[in-house]
Amino acid sequence: EDKVVQSPLSLVVHEGDTVTLNCSYEVTNFRSLLWYKQEKKAPTFLFMLTSSGIEKKSGRLSSILDKKELFSILNITATQTGDSAVYLCAVVSSRDDKIIFGKGTRLHILP
Amino acid sequence: DAGITQSPRYKITETGRQVTLMCHQTWSHSYMFWYRQDLGHGLRLIYYSAAADITDKGEVPDGYVVSRSKTENFPLTLESATRSQTSVYFCASSWTIHNEQFFGPGTRLTVL
Numbered sequence: 001e002d003k004v005v006q007s008p009l010s011l012v013v014h015e016g017d018t019v020t021l022n023c024s025y026e027v028t029n030f031r032s033l034l035w036y037k038q039e040k041k042a043p044t045f046l047f048m049l050t051s052s053g054i055e056k057k058s059g060r061l062s063s064i065l066d067k068k069e070l071f072s073i074l075n076i077t078a079t080q081t082g083d084s085a086v087y088l089c090a091v092v093s094s095r096d097d098k099i100i101f102g103k104g105t106r107l108h109i110l111p
Numbered sequence: 112d113a114g115i116t117q118s119p120r121y122k123i124t125e126t127g128r129q130v131t132l133m134c135h136q137t138w139s140h141s142y143m144f145w146y147r148q149d150l151g152h153g154l155r156l157i158y159y160s161a162a163a164d165i166t167d168k169g170e171v172p173d174g175y176v177v178s179r180s181k182t183e184n185f186p187l188t189l190e191s192a193t194r195s196q197t198s199v200y201f202c203a204s205s206w207t208i209h210n211e212q213f214f215g216p217g218t219r220l221t222v223l
Contacts, residue, residue: 032209042201042214043154050209088154092209097167099144099208103153 002027004091006102014110017079021105023089024071031094033072035063038086038104046074046087076107084109114138117202117215125223130189132218134202142205143185144212145169145177147198154201160185161208192222 007022023033032050036043047056049065049072056063060079065072076083086104093100115136124130134143145157146169156169158177166177174196176188185204189196199219203212 034211042216043212044214045211048209048211090154094209097159097161097208099156099159100170101146101154101156103151 002091002093002098002100004089004100004102006087006089006105008105009103010106010108012108012110013079015079015081017109018075018077019079019107021074021076021087021089021107022071023074023091023102025089025091025100026070027091027093027098027100029093029095030067030070031092033065034090034092035072035074036088036090038088039084043088079109081109081111083107115202115204115213115215117200117218119218120216121219123221123223124192126192126194128192130192130220132187132189132200132202132220134185134187134215136183136185136202136204136213136215138204138213139182140204140206140213141182142208142212143179144203144205145175145185145187146201146203147171147196148201148217149198157187157200159208189220192220194222196220197222 035046047063052067089102118133144159146154160166160179202215205212
């Protein structure tokens with residue numbers, strides 16, 4: 001059965017810390033992996049990864065995919081209270097055009 | 112206004128009633144999706160559509176019906192609402208199945 005597992009489920013850190021969020025997957029015919037940020041509303045897109053070893057970066061956020069070991073990480077450096085959110089990982093399979101979301105990591109940044 | 116909208120934003124209904132949630136996008140995206148989000152389950156795909164008149168089941172389609180007669184609209188109908196369908200429903204759209212999706216603001220549905 002295809003699955004996407006995110007860890008940790010929740011995380012509390014202090015402002016300025018660096019955090020690493022994990023997303024592992026078992027999906028037939030992997031096509032892409034996407035990260036979203038969800039505050040108290042709809043998810044918003046962060047990154048899409050399709051190739052192994054290539055880092056995507058946007059400001060303090062970065063992400064990398066390892067297709068051999070079947071996981072991705074999302075790094076946030078110098079965290080700010082505005083980074084508090086649920087971070088969702090989704091994997092797309094080209095078989096049946098299936099999209100599977102993980103349950104998310106709830107990140108809380110303490111001032 | 113450009114974007115993706117959902118209506119209503121909040122809905123309370125009773126068990127057994129039919130409810131339709133509306134979704135409208137102005138980008139002419141080919142793909143549209145319906146998700147439900149519940150504590151402990153994350154986002155789960157209910158149905159999706161690759162184009163007008165083409166729809167497919169997702170992970171949790173039972174109890175739901177969709178249609179897509181026009182590219183820009185993708186209504187979701189609960190034919191006979193049950194308490195287990197109390198949830199937040201998100202509509203999304205994208206150009207392709209594997210690219211970023213743009214999410215609507217969500218509809219919070221309560222079934223009493």
